[in-house]
Amino acid sequence: MKTVGMPRGLFYYYYYPWYKTFFNDLGARVILSSPTTRITIDQGINKAVDETCFPIKVYFGHVQELCQYDLDYLFVPRIVSIEARSYICPKFMGVPDMIRASFSSLPPLIDITIDLSRSQRSFKEELYKTGQLFSKSRRRIKAAEEHSSQELKYCQTIAAQGYTMAEAIDIWEGQELTSTWDSDLCIGVLGHGYSLYDQTISLDIIGRLRKMGCRVVLPEVLPGERVENEAATMPKRIFWTLGRKMVGSAFSMEKMPEIDGIIYVACFGCGPDSFIGEIIERKLKGKPYMMLVIDEHTGEGGLVTRLEAFCDMLRRRRRQKIEDNLPAYG
Ligand code: SF4
Numbered sequence: 001m002k003t004v005g006m007p008r009g010l011f012y013y014y015y016y017p018w019y020k021t022f023f024n025d026l027g028a029r030v031i032l033s034s035p036t037t038r039i040t041i042d043q044g045i046n047k048a049v050d051e052t053c054f055p056i057k058v059y060f061g062h063v064q065e066l067c068q069y070d071l072d073y074l075f076v077p078r079i080v081s082i083e084a085r086s087y088i089c090p091k092f093m094g095v096p097d098m099i100r101a102s103f104s105s106l107p108p109l110i111d112i113t114i115d116l117s118r119s120q121r122s123f124k125e126e127l128y129k130t131g132q133l134f135s136k137s138r139r140r141i142k143a144a145e146e147h148s149s150q151e152l153k154y155c156q157t158i159a160a161q162g163y164t165m166a167e168a169i170d171i172w173e174g175q176e177l178t179s180t181w182d183s184d185l186c187i188g189v190l191g192h193g194y195s196l197y198d199q200t201i202s203l204d205i206i207g208r209l210r211k212m213g214c215r216v217v218l219p220e221v222l223p224g225e226r227v228e229n230e231a232a233t234m235p236k237r238i239f240w241t242l243g244r245k246m247v248g249s250a251f252s253m254e255k256m257p258e259i260d261g262i263i264y265v266a267c268f269g270c271g272p273d274s275f276i277g278e279i280i281e282r283k284l285k286g287k288p289y290m291m292l293v294i295d296e297h298t299g300e301g302g303l304v305t306r307l308e309a310f311c312d313m314l315r316r317r318r319r320q321k322i323e324d325n326l327p328a329y330g
Contacts, residue, residue, distance in 0.1 A: 001029050002134060005071040005107065007062035008033045010055060010092065011079060013165045013193035017172050018152040019075065025144035026134035031069055033062040036200040040065065041296055047102045053269040054295045055194045056091055056098075058201055063099055063106075071107040073133065081117035086241045089272055159220040164206055166197040168220075183215035185314050188253035188287075190219060190246050190280075191265030192273075195294065202265055202294065203303050209263075212311050217259060219249040226252050234279075243276040250280040254287050260314040261288040263307075268295035288314060 004023050006012065012019075012032075020030045034040075036058055044061030066074060076099055079092040096111035110133070112126045124145075131141030151172070159168035167177055187209055195201045196218075206216050219227070231238060231248030238244040246264070253259050264280060266273035277291045290310050292303065 001027060002072040003029050003031055003069070004110065005031050005066035005069060005074045006033070007059055007066060007074075007076070008035060009059035009062045009198070010095070010194045011077070013169075013197045015152065016169050017155040018148040021148040021151040022131075022144050023075075023134070025147055026131055026140065028072075028134050031066065031071065033065045036061070036198050038200070041200065045296060049098070049102075051269070052091060052098070054267045055192070055198075055201060056095065057296070058198070059095065060099070060102065063103065067103065067106065073110045074107045075110045078111050078113045080113060080115035082114065082241055083116055085117060085237075086239050086244065087117060088241055089270075156220065159218075162216075162218070162221055164197045164218060165193050165220060166199070183210070183213050185212075185214045185260050185311060185318075186217060186258050187214045187311075187314070188217045188249070188256075188259045188262040189265065190249055190253075190262065192242050192246075192267070192270075195267050196265050201267075203298060203300055205263070205265055205292070205303070205307070208304065208307055209311075212307065214311060217253060217256070219245055222249055222252050238276075240272050240276075243272050246276050247279060247283075250284060250289075254284055259287065260318060261290070261310065263310065264289070264291045266291055266293045268293050288317070 006016075006019060016032075023030050040061035041058055042061070043064040044057040044059065047064055048057040048060040063074070063076070076096045078096050079088050081087045096109055100106065100109065110130055112130045114123060114126070116123055127145060128138065128141055131144065135141060155165075155168050155172040158171050159165050163171065163177070171177055189196065189206060189209070191202070196206070199207065206218075209216050227245060227248035229248070230251035231244045233251065234247060238247055250262060250264070253262050262280075262284065264277050266277045273293075281289055281291060288310070290306070292306065294303075
């Protein structure tokens, strides 16, 4: 059986069920790198160029881990676009080239180009070429592709119940997780999935908020059409897929009365985050908003203090609202 190594980073958090089902259905075994640790981060920092952003450095660390296995292939897609008239950040396009330039000994890369900005046709051809590495049957490759899309949709419906994408993937893999968290506050949390749902990159912001008594609402819970409609209220269309999702989600969350405040988790060194976070900050008028910028040097203590202070402020605000509504006669 052929083996395909898959780094647990970047679009793993959005597409792993698709990738895994596709390769498994074609008879390949997927070997996933371990969850991110401090060692992964340090290895990534040593390998990646300084100018790149934190999640890309972490991705390099995952590739480094996979290099120690005897793999037939390493799956490092070149993601350009995942929908019409929209793009993913240019750093994604260069990932396979950066990996080739930084590692002296690599298994053969599957660097399929995923570009759905104009038509599905070239993508299907790329997919077919990838499938041919494992099966000569066009019908089998097509069936694998259809099955992969179904599995991805199933995983997305799990995430829509309030789980993070990482938790949804665990449930999709057959693990049992609890979904009951005691909460007296509700906070919308935004961020690119590969930083937000990686517990080490985000310093487990979501887990910490839940422990502080917050219900967390994530972009995956919101209906896609509503997010698009809200993002479309911007004077100019945002052509970055994730940027548009963040803006549309923030505007949607602003209109949800149960949400007390919004947190945006941005990565240091991220161009799109630096102005998408700014746009959200300027446009949001109705809800408290906090932007947290994280990188490999972010300390746990400072982060916890900021989260606690934000929650305290939201609780005070809530109490104030209730007191303001009390009639003068008691
Ligand atoms: S969008 Fe930002 S965080 Fe994501 S890969 Fe690009 S620069 Fe890095």
